[in-house]
Amino acid sequence: MLYIIGLGLGDERDITVRGLDAVRSCHKVYVEAYTSLLSFGLASDGLCRMEKLYGRDVVVADREMVEERAAEILSEAVDCDVAFLVVGDPFGATTHTDLVVRAKKMGLKVKVIHNASVMNAIGACGLQLYRYGETISIPFFTDSWRPDSFYPKIQKNRQLGLHTLCLLDIRVKEPSLESLCRGRKCYEPPKYMTIHIAINQLLEVEETNGGSVYNAETQCVGIARLGNDDQMIVAGSMKELLDIDFGDETSSSNTDINASPK
């Protein structure tokens, strides 16, 4: 049996009772560290705390494992029970839908145990699910790569009078094979895109495209570390949010912006 289990948004204690029972019954446990990250971090003692509470060794499934070695995880689930843990909800990223489809094609039994996800950002700021358009992702710009495919999507949403949930990138440095500590790869703290970086990138794209879709006066809601004790939810214009300290790129702050219609 393959269990795909959501961990929720806070720390290791946000697993559901149903999820915990399943983890404890499994022979092998993986935690996915590619599409989202534990807010308490793999670089700190997060993994140890998880293993202590769950009573199982936990293997980190990084990008390489999720993309290229998923078949290994699935073949283990043929003979024994395997848990695949996902931060937030398992279906908050398409990668996991793919895993379920592949498992079912192999004739494996699959059980999904849901949990809170970043989609809770939609209601947490007081806006209504019914008033949202397409969700977008904002990637980190580099000197030579400044993608703006999200821009027409925000434009369309705003023309329809709908909000846009903007998911902000997380940059994970893949650990090198030499960086083993206690027999495990050592993960450096990830870099979370801050709300300030996202707003500056959004404004740059507006300037380049000149479509008058939004500007520094546009009302937004900035959400950092949703579901954690130190979460922040602040509404204001883009310009005003640039003056708010939401935490820096290393402060385990997953961040979102809800851009509201005019």
Ligand SMILES: C[S@@+](CC[C@H](N)C(=O)[O-])C[C@H]1O[C@@H](n2cnc3c(N)ncnc32)[C@H](O)[C@@H]1O
């Ligand atoms: C693919 S999505 C979410 C997947 C995850 N499985 C879920 O259901 O929440 C990943 C993005 O969600 C956002 N995110 C995840 N957890 C968050 C949190 N606690 N607070 C704010 N944003 C979060 C970040 O922008 C991150 O880049």
